[in-house]
Amino acid sequence: MPCDSSFSIPSASPTRYGSLHDECGLFGIWQHPEAIALTTLGLHAVQHRGQEGAGIVGLKGRAFYVHRAPGLVGDVLSAERNTLVDKGITSAIGHVRYSTAGGKDVQNLQPFVGETRYGPLAVAHNGNLTNSAQLRKMFLDKGRTFQSDSDTEVILHAIALSNADTLADAIRDALVKIRGAYSLLVMSRDEVFAIRDPHGMRPLVLGEMDDNLLAGRLVAASETCALDIIGARYLRDIKPGEMVRISHDGLQTMTLGPSKPERFCIFEYIYFMHPHSVFGGRTVAAVREQIGAMLCRESAISADAVVPVPDSGVHAAVGYAQAAQIPFKQSIVRSHYVGRTFIEPADKIRHLGVKLKLSVNRAAVKDKRIILVDDSIVRGTTMPKIVDIVRRFGAREVHVRISSPPFMNPCFYGIDTPSRDDLVAANHDVETIRKKIGADSLAFISIDGLYRALGAPGRDVAGRSYCDACFTGEYPISLAGEENTAKAS
Amino acid sequence: MPCDSSFSIPSASPTRYGSLHDECGLFGIWQHPEAIALTTLGLHAVQHRGQEGAGIVGLKGRAFYVHRAPGLVGDVLSAERNTLVDKGITSAIGHVRYSTAGGKDVQNLQPFVGETRYGPLAVAHNGNLTNSAQLRKMFLDKGRTFQSDSDTEVILHAIALSNADTLADAIRDALVKIRGAYSLLVMSRDEVFAIRDPHGMRPLVLGEMDDNLLAGRLVAASETCALDIIGARYLRDIKPGEMVRISHDGLQTMTLGPSKPERFCIFEYIYFMHPHSVFGGRTVAAVREQIGAMLCRESAISADAVVPVPDSGVHAAVGYAQAAQIPFKQSIVRSHYVGRTFIEPADKIRHLGVKLKLSVNRAAVKDKRIILVDDSIVRGTTMPKIVDIVRRFGAREVHVRISSPPFMNPCFYGIDTPSRDDLVAANHDVETIRKKIGADSLAFISIDGLYRALGAPGRDVAGRSYCDACFTGEYPISLAGEENTAKAS
């Protein structure tokens, strides 16, 4: 994902500064004396899923403790600032978030906490509801009051409203009313629930501690990289439509309702998940290498080096280079000091913004034919700068290869995308885009090629299990005029 | 009010560091282009009413903007940090708060904001409800969810629940259900309401701008000192049980229900209000001087100087000194640098904590008979240190005079007081307290003397208009087992 953000905006996250913003990351643990330390580390490991705020709700005895703030895990939950440290907390759920503009108010930080007839509940949510506006209006008309504009508060109200005897049943009652993509953690005084929506659009995995302290204690997280960092063993993915209850009774599994076709977000594999995470039986980095190799087979070209756009294009470029038998060269390096707000010299000194972020190995590109590999082109505003800088360092030819099909449709299921007007591929054909970015050639992987790289015979076959609406426009969950209200949470 | 807080706890407010914590301060303004600047200054002027958090909710067109944070007005709302600056906001309400332990979570900051069927509302509250626990339980049982433990959220739920056609009626519906002490500001997209409870326990005044910009624009504030700072003219006090609506239609006044006997908090005059504020037709400083004079008449003693305990005893000491014809001497001065966390020398260097906070003029106390005047003795832990330090600087005699009756009962109407077990006067007679504090003599003003200083013939007369429960135990609003849940908001 190339760098679009302007120079003076501090980039909270070194790795992610592109046009597509991540959604959110979750972590939860039940009954472990190191609950706060482990949750902090788990959130740190899924930091790439959301960099604008972090929070943990801890449970000690019957009491909830809350610590949430805008910022990175390393700031918000540092040893000095984390108010939950040394409180004897033994269970916790945590959340890192990306927020849409305007929603950065502290009221929108998660996990969301509210008292209900079921006692206090903490809710952490990754995804996006598609009928939250309707539900919200209905609740307001009934005399309720909302203190945030987040989907998560809608979920909490829906749970509180239920007349069910148990919290598990209340959650099921609530989720029946809710449409959209969600992976959820819900903590009460007695349990943690880990839930994926019936289509399974967002990831959520189960693990157990493998330490010398309390091996076997259960953990839930958005990705397996959060299990690795704390030394937990990966058990399995939560299934679409599954609700797992973790309590003193151990692990119980329930289903939300009638099963629906699986529609896991294919872009999680292309860009969002950590390369070392495992989901659906596949290691993300390996998937990306296969996509790169398939991309090469579809659009091979003669060149001197395959160069990834850092850091998003690395694994696809490795796969491309091996398939093409062309040397892989990391000739463009991100500065480790991006995001600083220096005074900039006058405009006449051109392209400084990109130069500050990217360091090019002049000897490695001068007079060379370069294949640049990246994961996607969204707005199309950064790639021209990268092509230009590579040319300015002397490249003879610059060919651009993209490891996803053209990105033509906004996401309403938890990824913050520009509107369709700002999606360059929704408004221009490939040749026009090529000219805009100034490349000698440009190719995207085909949608069938993408599916083949994932092990399927192609897209148009029975048993398809991914959401690819951003490429195809086929939205698996009805939107009901939701286009204007889509937001990540 | 003497200094009880331990040395290493930074005192947010230089003036107030005693055992009794203030409640809250309010400010609101309707339709003025400088709404945010004026609200900030107004809150700064009532900073003595609450130093733990500050917040403003602004209205621009139909949109609400919120800025709230823990800390002093000067930090939270400084020009650099105040996110409401330069937004074109034209109406606003603001709040400074003192919070009880455990309630410092940002969720409890005010003004409270929630969306309701009447649109978004902002609520700022000074006081304490006595039936909020019951209301809260009732609402929870009906499937509602609470995100804070503040009374103010209960008020908001009660308003949202109403079926009334207008917000004014909805507020009236809500307040019928509510018992306790409150001064309230409520802002909607169309108006600001300024409300005092039927007993009128907490202050709230009306003013109008007197500037060259937009003279006549209406302002509401806890005290007149907030009007002075912005150059507003003081119009009048809001009456007990009155609800004033400020809107494009100007000022409308309504009543909450059947009138009840006025019971304004007498301790507001003794300690809480700013000395320069005017309420009930009296300037606070003058009231305190009268109390000091009456105290002298009741318990005169021969001495060389009348010395106030800084800063709470100053005005009573002035009145005492004039009545006694004994020189008034400010021989004890507070350090302007209190609240710093230095390393302290070893315990063997005694009483350093108090020495750091108080600087004594040795020449003015050595071999002298000193009358120390303070406003109250609550826990009785600080006065012994002050008496001791005055003796260590050479005083021959130390007589303590207190400008309130013995403080024997906790407050349930908005002042954060220790429990009865920790109120020294609830558990000891005057002679025992004298010994504990090490004074040569000790006297409190009598309850009748206090009323006489306020212009009444004495307490036990018809038409009494104050709440004096802290001295007498006669609580004007029934408590219904509320003792354990009392808290300020």
Place this chain on the structure above:
Amino acid sequence: MPCDSSFSIPSASPTRYGSLHDECGLFGIWQHPEAIALTTLGLHAVQHRGQEGAGIVGLKGRAFYVHRAPGLVGDVLSAERNTLVDKGITSAIGHVRYSTAGGKDVQNLQPFVGETRYGPLAVAHNGNLTNSAQLRKMFLDKGRTFQSDSDTEVILHAIALSNADTLADAIRDALVKIRGAYSLLVMSRDEVFAIRDPHGMRPLVLGEMDDNLLAGRLVAASETCALDIIGARYLRDIKPGEMVRISHDGLQTMTLGPSKPERFCIFEYIYFMHPHSVFGGRTVAAVREQIGAMLCRESAISADAVVPVPDSGVHAAVGYAQAAQIPFKQSIVRSHYVGRTFIEPADKIRHLGVKLKLSVNRAAVKDKRIILVDDSIVRGTTMPKIVDIVRRFGAREVHVRISSPPFMNPCFYGIDTPSRDDLVAANHDVETIRKKIGADSLAFISIDGLYRALGAPGRDVAGRSYCDACFTGEYPISLAGEENTAKAS
């Protein structure tokens, strides 16, 4: 001293924000296990002498440790930031400073430290040299290099240059070359020297610890308020031209050279010293009361109240009120929250700056005849605002009384004063100044009256022991064209 600084400039010190800036404050202690804690507290007590920077140099064994930074003692030397804590340091000297513009670079922070043939030395200086430019040029021509523009570095070079066998002799050699006002602390690995210049222009006192830990350990400080705070007993003032050596051998006293007439800065009594400090056998607060009484005798007028300009006029006002038999009223109070940078409303809301800093008791001034007492008028820019605000609150008459003679000449001995062009009394007669400030009457104490208040028969008598150049223009130490280079250190 009235408030001249503009609203948006954070005032580091609540008490001192006038036209005359303090010089510096010193503290030193030899061989006490709490050396760092005690030095921090001692500096905190003399914080009023300099608020722009603070520093301590500690000695442990043979090693020097340095901690200096811009800011207040409470920030720079707070328990969290003070890097000297827990190092086992047993001797230390410290410094608080006021710096002239441009000299705020960290290089100018004190104590100054340099290695010399006598080992490392730390030097802390209060005063101003009058021949430092000549000495500096001479040293540069000899191939030396200077790393700051402070007088203190010149002193260090002069010491290092000496060929004397002992450091004591080297310091004497150096000070022979130096002209000007200075109180100095010099620490080597073996001793601390406490020195006053031959005229004794700046204060410096000796004390000894009176604690249960190590009673009798010697302490030097600018003022006795620093002894009070740490529980040290005041022994005596350092004499003009005296050099006291504190070491393992106890206390030794030496003289700098032939004695000169004492010329202690008379303005130290009027404004700079802490009211509770004792110097020259007098308590500062009592001196100020005597000056106020004398001022009353010279310029009595009928009025309803004597009101001090806070905080600088308090003691003189007390003395004036008692002599005049007019009630003393603190009807103007400084805000405890000055120095905050709020957004200000439009200019059309007048005089807000002063209103923010000063709160006036309307009832106490309305329709009253007020005598305002302050210590001095320097630029004459603040007093008009105070007179105006008092009138706007309804005063019938405003009479201004100043407890010093007209301030007509800049100081070259350690006080940062405006140039003569900016001294209102150097350019206007009393009647003109009265009109400028808008008072009904204005009077300054006479120079003879000032001396009488200090116990002398008048100024023009043998044995005068004060520098009063700021009032009389008689500079006791020749200036040699120094006017342009005068600066505080």
Place this chain on the structure above:
Amino acid sequence: MPCDSSFSIPSASPTRYGSLHDECGLFGIWQHPEAIALTTLGLHAVQHRGQEGAGIVGLKGRAFYVHRAPGLVGDVLSAERNTLVDKGITSAIGHVRYSTAGGKDVQNLQPFVGETRYGPLAVAHNGNLTNSAQLRKMFLDKGRTFQSDSDTEVILHAIALSNADTLADAIRDALVKIRGAYSLLVMSRDEVFAIRDPHGMRPLVLGEMDDNLLAGRLVAASETCALDIIGARYLRDIKPGEMVRISHDGLQTMTLGPSKPERFCIFEYIYFMHPHSVFGGRTVAAVREQIGAMLCRESAISADAVVPVPDSGVHAAVGYAQAAQIPFKQSIVRSHYVGRTFIEPADKIRHLGVKLKLSVNRAAVKDKRIILVDDSIVRGTTMPKIVDIVRRFGAREVHVRISSPPFMNPCFYGIDTPSRDDLVAANHDVETIRKKIGADSLAFISIDGLYRALGAPGRDVAGRSYCDACFTGEYPISLAGEENTAKAS
């Protein structure tokens, strides 16, 4: 360079956290209106050479302005904090530094500034003198005073002492007395000097601006990556023993004295310089690839993947992999969030420190034979952890290959190295080290191999132009008992 620093120590620099600490980085520019912006960016580009402090001295007209502080360029010189912004400064020199323990006092920050008979001078130094202690003692004995313990102050004193007519001659006089490694920038009011010591041990290059603003203006920097970032054209290296003067007269070149054999630090190529920098006609990344290829030729072994230790082993690993025809895999990734101070779980959860810093792709190492490539083994404390973590993720075999010979001798020429006792290769043979790190095999490149990778026939030939004392113990500049005083500056 593997990670040795403990978990709780915030790593200022994401890239460099190993046992060998960099020296310093320099940047200077003469007469360009964007001098401050360009110097800031240039320092940002050489941030890898020193992360503990940064500073700039600017010249405007005849006045020097100084801004220096501990911390990274992005903090110290950010737009908000950089006090030199908008001052109209047109020439500047800057410095980033690594400091040895104890020398972090602000007094040691560079550029060093002192006034001399030649006016004010600013000096920025990269290297280490070997006779500074002797010079310092000699200067002290002559009555001089030192305010820091840095070599740079010694250089400044030596310049100030000269009687030469011009500053150029004074610098030459001074450098005749000085032994050791240095690249220097010296700025006066009239010029900037760029100087390398006679052996040319540290890098320094010349460039000229290539912008639309003022093309042709001269720039000096430690490395060419600083030229790239500001769009300057690389002209040439400064030669050993060359002194370049940049002034209104353009560029003048002089020599320091009789020429000596070139001894450029060979470790600059192995580790210190930025991979994209060009020095001595070679791109650093390409040199490292050649070293990796040569290492492969010397110690080939059968394996499934070549994996670099991030980030120091990347280029050598690429070269190794290509020579070995084994896939290059970046299966170990550094966390982008290192340096945070979280609470750590109990010790029983093992090796967390390394896990937090390194993320391993489980699928890519499980059951595989891995060749780990790194640039050096210094203390030997980190490599065991990396080998262990790779094994814990399931590697079948772990072979370690090091792209430098065994590091056996401390550096006295500007690199901060552990003492010989802590250099694992100085005390153990390769087989012992292999056991300590737990590898299946271990190999270092030979010293001859290293020279051959650099294009020489081998080490033992005439014309050798590198210092390789850290590997061979042959120190090109005599040390005179300097071992104990070696430090970076």
